[in-house]
Amino acid sequence: MRLDDIEQAMRAGHMGPARQAAIEQQIQVGRTFDAVDFVEVSQVHLMADTESLGESGVAYLESVAALPAEERRVRVPTVTDPRGIDLCAYRKLNQEERFAELERRTIAALESMGVLMTDTCINYQTILPPVHGEHLAFGDTGSTIYANSVCGARSNFEGGPAALAAALTGRVPRYGCHLDGGRRGTHLFEITERPQNLSDWGALGAVIGQRTGSYWTVPVIDGIGGSPTSDELKHFGAALASYGSVPLFHMAGVTPEAPDAASVFDGASPKPEVITRAELDAFYASFGRHEEHVDVVVFAAPQLSMVEMQEVARLLEGNRVHQGTALLIATSPENKSACDRLGITGTIEASGAVLLRGVCFYQMYARELGEANGWQRLLSNSAKLVNIISGYGYRPVLATTEECIEAAINGRM
16 A cells, blocks of 8 residues: 555654554555555544443543543544443443442543543534545444445444554545445336335335445445435434445435435446335334234434434323333434533433433443343344344334334233
8 A cells, every 4th residue: 555654654653553554454444445545534423332442442442541642632522422321321231340340430431532522422413523525434334335425434343443443544545435346326116106204214225235235236226206304314324224234325416425326336227116105004014013012112313313302202291101111212412412402301201211312222231221221022123224133133123203102101012
């Protein structure tokens, strides 16, 4: 790979051991993907939840934090993905103190490196929204696909170590979604009926993801008929990335690189694959129903926007969550503060629901959380969450927002 003067200085160790290790790691990644050089990034979104980090990962962060300030500080604005523990609520969820202590150590290390503890997967809705053509190092799959597709920015999926390296060096290897050629359409999908709600949009993303299933595919969606909302695109993209490992999609007449379907393909457009309402209904049916009691209802993955929070509060107002069912709602710290000011928090908590800030359910030691509280039968409006959470010992079912709230109140579907 071609290295500029700064990159050569980092590799030689002139900017400290942490940057030296980071650039060496990135060179190896670049060689793997035939990157010719690096591209500078303007911001980093870092996944560093403690369940993934473990003791060794936290110890490494602490070793970087112990370096002199000029060697440990991140080179570009760096924000964090959701945490593994809400330090204001973990006791009421019966989470262990050892997890909280690991969280405190991680926060201290990251803060000393100049990382902004935003603790959100919806940073594109709340903090530094990406702009068209901006090069990024985003780690969360949902934030990456939204930035690439809806905003027209450029990022590959950069897992925790890769995103940390990018924060320390201010650059990433130039391959994949950073290249024009990596952003051209590969599959065409024609939608016959517009999704009606957030869970429908997630279901559509999941169905398309199941048909692509490769990081190097770029699905193009036609037939939507009007711009979806930010939350609809959020649920669609998060599910598409979860089921298909896809970092980028184009939506004809909606996303910035796709004024029409034909313009994002090299040569003739492929024959479209048609997706009907029946396929979305079949996707819902694949999860079945909880004919018995519902243990826990979860709104997370992705975290809720202010608009979603307001809707959940409206549906809960004047009602009480069933005594045998838990209702968990996760949003960003910024949205939580705004909800406090606007009275939304009071309405939600008056129902008996637990409002969590800066966390996401599947990153919260979900298996241990379920075992500690006796939760198995789970309901959510997030297609991404129901895809992931069965691996942690849960029996998930996908439902609409309204069905989820009704189940939380009645204790059953």
